[in-house]
Amino acid sequence: MKPKHRLEQRQEQELAESGASSLARETYDSVEDVLRRDREGMEVSQRVTERLSEAIGKELRPERVSWWRRWLGGGKP
């Protein structure tokens, strides 16, 4: 990795100290753009996936359960 120039480091430090690093502004064309950007930063918790997998697994016939476990990346045999 390219080492940071000393001036860059100092500027970053000053920005961090002043809180200005959180003031980076971006311009959006519409309300929808704001919401889309917000949505892009979201991830569905793994808890939801696991709960759903478990709930559906209970309803599946035994021989069909395995794909859900595979989908979750392993699990109990």
Added chain:
Amino acid sequence: MSAAVSDAPIHGEAERIPEGATLGSEEFARVYAEHSRAIYYLALRYLGDEERAEDVTHDVFLKAWRHLDTFRHDSGWRTWLYRIAINHCRNVVSSWSARNLVTPPDETLWETTEAAGDSPLRMLENKELGERIRQTLDRLPEEYRLLLLLVADEKLSYEEVGELTGQTADAVRGKLHRARRAFAALFGSRSG
């Protein structure tokens, strides 16, 4: 508009395997992977509560799984899942409202607040953004909030948004203008 599935609570339903389902289970997993974020986001910003949004996301997909045999391929997965999610969110809100005193949004706020302009919107690009959006959406009427969240999904047409909200595409366009204006005014105001 008829709902594709009933609004009955999931946990009270008799457990059953969707015998008439035309999808393989692995395809349902792909549906989840593709649409779960959109459903979670709608629930999160509609309800303003992370834990409830997770519950709704879980319940929506479980309900969809149980009712695969009623899925009409002409409507598309996203639209069908949104329909279930909207019904579910409304049930959650009405259940919550029945137990709590809810103050309706004060419309004079955005009618009298001068918006910084609908476009371009400027904002802080940091973790405060989500909280600011939540506060703004919370202060909008339910109709505007839902409309904006649905229209923000580029996979939905105005016709589909109209179908989901029980109105014509022209009505959606008309209300959208007011909804955007209200959002921009509240988003720009510092008072929370």
